[in-house]
Amino acid sequence: MTTTNQTSLRATTRRGLHARWRVLRMLAAATLVGAALAGCTGEQFQKGYILPPGALEQIPIGASQDQVLIVMGTPSTVATLDGEVFYYISQRSERPVAFMNQKVVDQRVIAVYFDKNRRVRRLANYGLQDGKIFDFISRTTPTSGQEMSYLTPLFKLLSFN
Numbered sequence: 001m002t003t004t005n006q007t008s009l010r011a012t013t014r015r016g017l018h019a020r021w022r023v024l025r026m027l028a029a030a031t032l033v034g035a036a037l038a039g040c041t042g043e044q045f046q047k048g049y050i051l052p053p054g055a056l057e058q059i060p061i062g063a064s065q066d067q068v069l070i071v072m073g074t075p076s077t078v079a080t081l082d083g084e085v086f087y088y089i090s091q092r093s094e095r096p097v098a099f100m101n102q103k104v105v106d107q108r109v110i111a112v113y114f115d116k117n118r119r120v121r122r123l124a125n126y127g128l129q130d131g132k133i134f135d136f137i138s139r140t141t142p143t144s145g146q147e148m149s150y151l152t153p154l155f156k157l158l159s160f161n
Helices: 003-040 065-072 144-158
Strands: 041-049 077-080 084-095 102-116 120-129 132-135
Touching: 065 084, 065 102
Parallel strands: none
Antiparallel strands: 041 084, 077 084, 084 102, 102 120, 120 132
16 A cells, blocks of 8 residues: 555544534533433422312302302312301422422412301402411401311421422
């Protein structure tokens, strides 16, 4: 083999190696970008009742129990505290990456209070604010002993922490 042929063969081999390394680097970069994007996607979980948009606005004070059932559907649980109460219970949690623990983002208990004639007396949308049960409709914390004794176990039951 002549020197020019050897030099030409080496140059061709070097170009082939450079092309392979370039392809491998591009594949590694694409894999890293894909892994980074996959780590960014999180999962959200909804447990319990899903409140339809505008549902609470469709239930005026004085509406019948049948109207509430049509708009809201079957309640999660029913209680009798000085009249009947429908409770719609939900919890929203998320986890940023698979295999991690879920973190509770929001817990809600929507309560529809009825009078003795089975008409809506009051609506409440309870959630947790600063670790205390809070009504997001009236912007108050409930103080009735009987009502608090029923809501507190519901929130403790929903909390998995």
